[in-house]
Amino acid sequence: MNIGIIGTGNIATYLLEQVNENRMADGRITAVFGRNVEAGTRLKERFGMGFYTDLNEFLSGSIDTVVEAVTVDAAQLFLKQVLEHKKDLIVSSIGVFKDFAFLDELTQLAETNGTHIYLPSGAIGGLDVLQSARALGGLESVQLTTRKSPMSLGIETDREQVLFDGTAFDAVDEFPKNINVALVLAIAGIGVHKTKVRIIVDPNVERNKHMIAAQGVFGKMQLQVENTPMAANPKTSLLAALSILSVLQNKGLALRIGN
Numbered sequence: 001m002n003i004g005i006i007g008t009g010n011i012a013t014y015l016l017e018q019v020n021e022n023r024m025a026d027g028r029i030t031a032v033f034g035r036n037v038e039a040g041t042r043l044k045e046r047f048g049m050g051f052y053t054d055l056n057e058f059l060s061g062s063i064d065t066v067v068e069a070v071t072v073d074a075a076q077l078f079l080k081q082v083l084e085h086k087k088d089l090i091v092s093s094i095g096v097f098k099d100f101a102f103l104d105e106l107t108q109l110a111e112t113n114g115t116h117i118y119l120p121s122g123a124i125g126g127l128d129v130l131q132s133a134r135a136l137g138g139l140e141s142v143q144l145t146t147r148k149s150p151m152s153l154g155i156e157t158d159r160e161q162v163l164f165d166g167t168a169f170d171a172v173d174e175f176p177k178n179i180n181v182a183l184v185l186a187i188a189g190i191g192v193h194k195t196k197v198r199i200i201v202d203p204n205v206e207r208n209k210h211m212i213a214a215q216g217v218f219g220k221m222q223l224q225v226e227n228t229p230m231a232a233n234p235k236t237s238l239l240a241a242l243s244i245l246s247v248l249q250n251k252g253l254a255l256r257i258g259n
């Protein structure tokens with residue numbers, strides 16, 4: 001598998017280390033697309049992949065799978081072209097699908113072109129439970145409570161405070177770099193308007209905590225993950241980068257675990 005990455009930041013660098021240096025997936029990152037020439041050149045010198053600032057040139061090469069690791073706004077610009085070039089697509093900035101019509105459009109494009117879109121579980125879990133629970137439409141409520149340090153949220157405060165209490169739809173606009181997990185929950189569960197989100201800044205926590213509570217005909221679920229923030233970008237949890245690596249490791253295997 002020849003892998004391409006869109007982005008030259010924290011997740012991109014982590015994947016280059018794990019895949020190209022440590023050989024932790026059956027494939028190689030052969031191309032990176034980005035706008036930061038200095039960062040791209042540094043990555044090229046260290047990991048030996050091609051670096052492109054022209055998306056068309058990047059997508060015209062021999063890559064078969066593309067990992068998006070930029071931002072919600074940038075993902076909006078690039079994702080469609082990836083599928084038009086008949087590449088499989090793994091998305092990090094899931095907030096880009098706040099408008100489900102865009103996800104539907106991309107899904108149809110993937111179907112037409114015989115490719116696949118992967119939405120990794122990112123910094124959370126429990127997506128298998130939500131999908132099973134909604135299989136016959138009986139999932140009634142999903143609530144995410146995210147608790148992060150001021151540093152992880154990129155703000156300064158010395159007191160615990162609820163920063164946001166509302167729907168996943170509105171959370172994405174206010175916290176686009178922190179709440180991709182709300183969107184993947186909404187997609188796996190009951191949608192952006194019914195999925196409820198609370199974001200709390202807490203100077204007493206070091207880890208990025210996500211508590212998911214769901215209820216329905218199936219019963220109840222409560223799941224809490226306490227994530228190690230990544231050194232290069234504490235807004236991002238290590239588990240999010242690991243979940244992309246896991247998609248790369250499992251891609252194409254005969255055995256699938258979970259639904």
Ligand SMILES: NC(=O)C1=CN([C@@H]2O[C@H](COP(=O)(O)OP(=O)(O)OC[C@H]3O[C@@H](n4cnc5c(N)ncnc54)[C@H](O)[C@@H]3O)[C@@H](O)[C@H]2O)C=CC1
Nearest residue numbers: 008009010011035070071074092093122123177180236240
């Ligand atoms: N699904 C999930 O659970 C999680 C998703 N994420 C998301 O993953 C994405 C990547 O995260 P990190 O690597 O930690 O972020 P980062 O901030 O370290 O890297 C983002 C990169 O995007 C590049 N970029 C921004 N706009 C661009 C544009 N228009 N064209 C080209 N490049 C552009 C920046 O130069 C930077 O290199 C972010 O959107 C983040 O919010 C992060 C954590 C969890």
Ligand SMILES: O=C([O-])CC(=O)C(=O)O
Nearest residue numbers: 123178179180181236237
């Ligand atoms: O990494 C995390 O803990 C969650 C996050 O930033 C996101 O969902 O965007």
